[in-house]
Amino acid sequence: MIRNTATGYGYVAIAFHWTMALLILGMLAVGLYMTSLPQTDPLTFRLYQLHKSFGFVVLSLVVLRLGWRLINPAPKLPEGMKPWERLAAHLGHTGLYALLFLMPATGWLMVSASPWNIPTVVFNVLNIPHLPIPEALGTKEQAEGVFKTAHFYLAWFMIALVAVHVAAALKHHFINRDATLRRMVSTVPARDGG
Template sequence: MIKNTRHGYGAVAILFHWVMALLILGMLGLGLYMVRLPQSDPDAFALFQLHKSIGFVVLALAVLRLLWRAVNPSPKLPAEMPVWEKGVAHLGHTGLYAMMFLLPLSGWLVVSASPWGIPTIVFNLFEVPHLPVPGDKAATEALASTAHEYGAYFLILLIVGHVAAAFKHHFIARDETLKRMVRPARGARPIPGE
């Protein structure tokens, strides 16, 4: 099935999830590698352009994913989940969505406020204009850079928690939570305990 049901995710939501997961993990790994490179490294420029290019893809997919979610609500959580656990799950998902927007936007702001004025050429195809930065560009760049760096570390924590929760549901609770994100829903199959 393409769309979500009350009991499972559809193919579109699953595709969004896994494509974005791979892109974001790649971005985090690339970002951690890049910050350790000296600026004089001959690969630095190309890696930064790749990082920015993928960042814009992540931002575009995050917007599309949020729009898809608005018209195609997520399935219900298992009925046997405690209320506090459902609350933590909602907070975790909210944090993940927030970081999907904060990181690309803060990165874009860093580049826009930078005194170097280096353009962003997405996959060597087209240039993305810089954001308008009123006031003190140096202060804006410092703030955006801090948000980008610590946001990335926070995202890593959220991902670790997300994966741990998925494994807990699969191996300990033995419910359908993880399986729902692996295969599309097939009609209105009830969740055990509902």
Template sequence: MTPQTRYTQVAIILHWLIALGVIGLIVAGKWMAGAINQPETQALAYDVFQLHKSVGITVLLLTILRLAWRLGHRPPPLPDAMPGWQKAAATGAHWLFYLLLIGIPLSGWALVSASPLGLPTLLYGVVEWPHIAALTHVADRQATAHQLEEVHELLGNAMLLLVLLHVAAALKHQYLDRDNLLARMLPFLARG
């Protein structure tokens, strides 16, 4: 496989770091949202909340890096044999990923900023991450935080759906269509 037919090394590394982060965040997010209300899991859930916030902000920063990289390094073109609607769907899905990768962490950051609990965010227990000042002064912090929680959950569910579709499409291309599409992101899978 020639370099023009796959993503750059930097794009590949960022893709897999972000993918790992997002899957962990969805699993941890779903668990902790319930576990924080159970006395027997509350203490562990509190620690998972802190880690979730740290990894979430990391994913936001990695996404900004990925977008900046993408502006200077166009992705390899999709195979000529791919029908137009599939190309449009793939491109649309990729931009939807970026939208969610920015919108989800921003809504998470907004919800902890609005929360009347006022808990600090210490990235990996070390670096203090500020709250969004405007949200710490809203009239009804409880109601605002609740609405932002709903937005964060909705976007998180949309991300889960998109990840499942994305994985299904990648596997279909690799194992049914056998067009080497997955190998653009996983070069060791390349055949022929």
């Protein structure tokens, strides 16, 4: 059961979902923690480098995941959901996909614009070039500020959206008692039609 069916997710979509969910929770936590440390703490620099490395893992995975998603439509939403709930589910998932891409993108642009010019070497092995920054954004400090602000607000937006997403998953499971959460955990619903 590699692929999704009309009633459930296959192994690949499930593996992508939970690997990336763990990575995102870790990235949000480390991002907030490292920015609360003093700049002179040696741990700060190490955590920043780790945050950047895992950020590129997220970016690579989301590209692969979106590719898989394009050739593997998601299962149908459960019967009985109201039209606004269906719309909210689609908008929420689209928003999460957009953030999975926008968070690493704004991070990459931020470090590319930074006057510190610190190289990004993923896990000390793979050198990532800096992106070109449009001159219209002003000095390096100003451009870095734009992307830093975007990264910050998008992070908080992501925290809020993930909280709503988790609440919705739990409501489906414990209140509606449908297969929504089960089908993101197991491939049985994909196999036997829910």
